[in-house]
Amino acid sequence: MNNGPNHKPLAIAGPLGEDVHVGGVSHFLRLAEETGYRTMFLGPAVSLPDFIEAIHAERPELVGVSYRLTPETGESLLRLFVREVQNRRLDSPSYWFAGTPPTAAVAERLDFFDRVFDGTQRSDEVLSMLRGQSREVTEDRYPQTAVERIAWKHPYPILRHHFGQPTVEATVEGVRRIADARVLDVVSLGTDQDAQANFFHPERQEGRRAGAGGVPVRSEEDFVRLYEATRTGNHPLMRVYSGTDDFLRLADMYVRTIHNAWCAIPLFWFNAMDGRGPWPLEESIRLHQEVMAWYARRGIPVEINEPHHWGMRDAPDSVCVASAYLSALNAKRFGVNDYFAQYMFNSPAELSDAMDLAKMLACAELAESLAGDDFRVYRETRTGLLSYPVGAPEARGHLAASIYVQMALRPHIVHVVSHSEASHAASADDIIESCRIASRSIENSVRGGPSMIADPAVIARKDELVDEAMLICAAIRDIADPGADDPLTDPAALARAVDTGILDAPQLGNNRYALGKIRTMPFDGAIHAVNPDTGRPLTEKQRLDLLTLRVPANIH
Numbered sequence: 001m002n003n004g005p006n007h008k009p010l011a012i013a014g015p016l017g018e019d020v021h022v023g024g025v026s027h028f029l030r031l032a033e034e035t036g037y038r039t040m041f042l043g044p045a046v047s048l049p050d051f052i053e054a055i056h057a058e059r060p061e062l063v064g065v066s067y068r069l070t071p072e073t074g075e076s077l078l079r080l081f082v083r084e085v086q087n088r089r090l091d092s093p094s095y096w097f098a099g100t101p102p103t104a105a106v107a108e109r110l111d112f113f114d115r116v117f118d119g120t121q122r123s124d125e126v127l128s129m130l131r132g133q134s135r136e137v138t139e140d141r142y143p144q145t146a147v148e149r150i151a152w153k154h155p156y157p158i159l160r161h162h163f164g165q166p167t168v169e170a171t172v173e174g175v176r177r178i179a180d181a182r183v184l185d186v187v188s189l190g191t192d193q194d195a196q197a198n199f200f201h202p203e204r205q206e207g208r209r210a211g212a213g214g215v216p217v218r219s220e221e222d223f224v225r226l227y228e229a230t231r232t233g234n235h236p237l238m239r240v241y242s243g244t245d246d247f248l249r250l251a252d253m254y255v256r257t258i259h260n261a262w263c264a265i266p267l268f269w270f271n272a273m274d275g276r277g278p279w280p281l282e283e284s285i286r287l288h289q290e291v292m293a294w295y296a297r298r299g300i301p302v303e304i305n306e307p308h309h310w311g312m313r314d315a316p317d318s319v320c321v322a323s324a325y326l327s328a329l330n331a332k333r334f335g336v337n338d339y340f341a342q343y344m345f346n347s348p349a350e351l352s353d354a355m356d357l358a359k360m361l362a363c364a365e366l367a368e369s370l371a372g373d374d375f376r377v378y379r380e381t382r383t384g385l386l387s388y389p390v391g392a393p394e395a396r397g398h399l400a401a402s403i404y405v406q407m408a409l410r411p412h413i414v415h416v417v418s419h420s421e422a423s424h425a426a427s428a429d430d431i432i433e434s435c436r437i438a439s440r441s442i443e444n445s446v447r448g449g450p451s452m453i454a455d456p457a458v459i460a461r462k463d464e465l466v467d468e469a470m471l472i473c474a475a476i477r478d479i480a481d482p483g484a485d486d487p488l489t490d491p492a493a494l495a496r497a498v499d500t501g502i503l504d505a506p507q508l509g510n511n512r513y514a515l516g517k518i519r520t521m522p523f524d525g526a527i528h529a530v531n532p533d534t535g536r537p538l539t540e541k542q543r544l545d546l547l548t549l550r551v552p553a554n555i556h
Contacts, residue, residue, distance in 0.1 A: 012054055013064030014042030017077045021068045024098055024119075028064055031123060035130040037062065048077065052084045055093065062130075063093045065113075071102040075109075082112045122439045123446075124156035125182065142235040146261045146301055147338055149185055149237065150378065150412045155446055157414045159183070159438065160239075160380075161431050164190030164214030168222050171215040172229045174428035179233035183435035186261055187230060188415070189240040190214035190425075196243045197277060199250060223257035237261035244270045244277025247291045255298070262301035262340055265291050267327055268498060269309045273513040281513040282495035289334050289491070296335035303380065304331055307363055308344030312386055315505035316520050316529040317351075317359045318468035318540045323503065324363035325469055326488055332375045333489040339377050340413065341367045345402055346384030352525025353405050357452055358461035359526075360409055365466055381406035382415035388422040395419035399434060400441045407445035408452040414438060461526060468540035475502045475544050501547050518543070 011032040013025045022044050029039040042054055055063055065081065067074045078097075085091060096115040097107040104118035115129060128142075131152070143149040149158050161184055165171040171189075178184055192214040198204040199218070210216040217223055223240075230236050238258045242265040243250040254260035271277045271284035279287060295302050304327035307320040324341065331339045343360045345351075351359070364379060371377045383402040388395045396419045403414060418426035418434040426434070452458065473488060476497045480487030487493040497503045501515030508514035521530045521537070528537035531546075538546070 008036060008038045009061035010040065010058060011037040011062040011064065012040040012042060012058055012060045013066065014046040014051065015044055015066040015068070016046055016051060016081060017048065017067065017069075017073075018045055019067050019069050020044040021066070024068075025064065025066050027123075028098065028126065031126050032062070032130055035127060037130070048080055048084065051081065052088060052090070055085070055090050056088060060093050062096065064096050064098065066097070067099045067103050067107075069103070071100075071106050074099065074103045075106045078107060078110060082110055085112075122436075123443050124153060124439070127156070128153065144235070144237065144259070146186070146237060146340075146413075147378075153185070156442060157411045158185035159414055159416055159435055160186035160188050161416045161418065161426070161435065162188045162190045163426065163428070163431060164192070165425070165427075166210075166216070168215055168217060168225065172225050174431075175226060175229035176232060177428040178431055179230050179236050181432045181435075182234040183432050183439065184236050184416075185234070186237045186239060186413075189226060189238055189258070191241055192216045193276075196241050197245050199243065200246050220253060220257050223253065227258040239264065242270075242291060245279070247287055248294055251291060251294055255300070260300065262303055262338075263291060263295040264303040264305050264340075264342075266309060267304055267306050267323070267330055268494070268503070269306070273498070273508075273511060274309075281498060282491045285491040285494050289330060289489070292331055292334040292336055296337065299337065301338035301340050301378070302331055302336045303340035303342050304328075305342050308342070308347045308382075308384070310503070310505055311344065311347035311527075312384075313505035313507035314348050314520050314527070315503075316518070316540075316543075317355070317362075317465055317527050318472060318529075319503055319505065321359060321362045321366065321465045322469040322472035325366040325473060326494070328367035328370050328377065330489050332370050333486065337374055337376060339367075339375060340380050341377055342380040342382065342415065343406075343409065343411075344382050344384055345406055346387035348522075348527060349384060349387040350522040350525075351527060354452075354455060354458050355461055355525040355527075357405060357408055358458045359465060361453060361458065361462040362465035362469065364409060365462065366469060378412040379409050380413035380415055381409055381411040383417045385417060385421060388417070388419065390422045392419065392423070395422060396437060400437050403438045403441040404445055404449070405452065407442060407449065414442065471540045471544065472502060502544065 013029055015021055015025060029041055032039050094114045097113040098117040101118040104116050107113050107116045143152045163174060165174055175187055192212050194205045194209050195217045227238055230238055239261040240254055242263055265288050267288055271279045271281055273281045292302050306327040307324045310320045310323050328339060343363055345356050368377045383399060388398055399419045416434050416438045418430045420426050420430040476493055477487040479496055480490055480493035484490040484493055498514045501517055504515050504518040506518055506520055509516035519530050519532050520527050523537050529543045530536060531538055
C-alpha cells in the first residue's frame with residue numbers, strides 16, 4: 001500500500017455473486033472520485049473468490065459490496081464473504097454495503113459492515129461519509145460553524161428550517177428527532193413574541209401569549225436544553241431570531257447558550273413600523289447596525305433578512321432589489337466579513353418563476369458587486385411564506401418546484417419552508433419530510449439541470465432591475481443631510497427614504513413611518529408600480545418623479 005505524500009486512497013466496489021445490477025455501484029464510485037479516491041469497478045456479478053482476490057491484490061482503503069437480489073440468498077453469500085475476509089485477515093479496509101431494504105437489513109444483522117445503505121440515503125449524506133468520517137457519531141464529524149459546514153457539504157447547500165413548538169419540552173423532543181433524522185444542517189429556532197421582545201422583562205410578559213408564534217423560552221437554561229438536543233444525529237447548528245429589544249444582551253446570551261450560528265436581523269423592520277418591536281424606525285435602524293457590528297467583531301456571519309419583507313408587502317420588484325443592495329452595503333460598512341444574503345422566492349406569490357428568478361439575480365448581482373477578500377457573500381434561498389397552497393399534495397409540489405427554481409442561483413444555504421406552512425406550524429415530522437422533498441429537488445439540480453439564467457427574458461429583466469435599484473439609491477443620496485458620511489448607511493437618510501416613499505409598499509398604508517401611497521400590480525409575471533390614475537405600469541424614474549424628487553439623469 002502506498003502511503004506517500006501524494007497517495008490517493010483506493011475504493012473498489014462491485015455487486016457480489018450472481019447480482020448484475022451495477023447502477024448504484026457506479027454512482028457510489030463517482031461520488032468517491034469527487035472526494036479524492038482512486039476507484040476500481042470490479043464489474044457485474046463478481047464471484048466470491050474474485051472479490052476476495054481483488055481485495056488482497058489491490059489493498060484498498062474502502063471496499064463497496066452490493067447485493068440486490070433475494071435476501072435469503074444474500075445472507076448466505078454475505079456470511080461466506082465475511083468468513084473469507086476474516087480468514088484471510090483482510091480487515092484493514094473499511095467495508096460498506098448497499099442493497100435493497102431487505103438485503104440491507106441482512107447486512108446490518110451481520111455486524112460487520114462499517115456502513116450499510118438501503119437506498120434511502122441522499123448523495124450529500126454519502127459524500128459526507130466518504131470524506132473520511134468515522135462511524136461514531138461525534139461533534140467533530142460535522143463542522144460546527146456555518147462557513148465550515150458550507151464548504152464541507154459542497155456542492156450541496158446546507159439546509160436550514162425554522163422550528164418551535166408551543167412548549168419547551170415539545171421543542172426539545174422535536175429538535176432531538178430532527179437531529180437524529182440527519183436531514184437538516186441548521187435548526188433555526190423559532191421563539192415566541194414575548195421571547196423576542198420581553199425576554200429580560202418578565203413584567204411585560206403575558207401568560208396568554210405564551211407560545212404565540214414559537215417556543216416560549218423564558219430562561220438561559222431553556223436555550224441550553226434546546227441546544228443540547230442538537231448534540232446527536234448529524235449535530236445540526238442552531239440559530240435564533242435577533243429579537244426586537246435588548247439586542248446586544250440577547251446576542252451575548254445566544255452566543256453563550258446555543259452558539260448562534262449566525263445573526264439574522266433586518267434593516268428596516270421588527271420595530272414600531274411593523275408592530276413587532278418598541279423602537280421608532282430611525283432608532284431601530286441604528287440599533288440593528290450595532291448588532292451587525294457586534295457579531296462582526298466576533299467573526300460570526302450576519303444575514304440581513306430584508307428584501308422579502310418588502311416583497312411580502314407587495315412592494316415593486318425594484319424596491320426589493322434596492323433593499324438587497326442596501327442590506328449588503330450596511331453589512332459591509334459595519335464590519336461583516338461573511339454575509340448571508342437571503343432571497344425569498346415567490347414573494348409576492350403572483351410573480352412568475354422567470355421574473356422571480358430575474359429579481360433574485362438582480363439582488364445577487366448588486367450584493368456581490370461589493371464582495372472582496374474582507375467581504376464574502378453567501379447566497380441563501382427560500383420558498384415564499386405566503387405562497388403555499390393549503391392542500392397538502394399541492395403544497396408538496398410547490399415546495400419541490402420552488403426549490404428547483406432556486407437552485408438556478410447555486411445557493412450555499414437553502415432555507416426550507418415546510419409544506420405545512422399554510423395549514424399549521426411545522427412539526428418535527430413535517431420538517432423531516434420537507435427536507436427530504438427539498439433534498440431530492442436539490443440533487444436533481446446538482447446532477448445537471450437546464451440553465452434557467454440563460455433565458456433572454458430573465459437577463460433583460462435582471463438588467464432592468466439593477467438599473468432601477470440604482471435609481472432608488474441615487475434618490476436616497478439626494479435626500480440625505482449634507483453632513484451625512486454615507487447616505488445609504490445613514491439611519492436618518494434611510495428612515496427618510498421610507499417616510500418620503502422612495503422605499504414604499506402598498507401594505508404600509510396608514511403607517512406613521514411610511515408614505516404608503518404606492519400601488520403595484522403584476523404585469524407579465526413581474527411586480528410593477530402603477531400609475532394610480534391609469535393603472536398602467538410606471539418605470540422607476542416615473543414613479544420617483546411623481547414623488548417630485550430630483551433624480552440625476554445619469555447615475556453611472
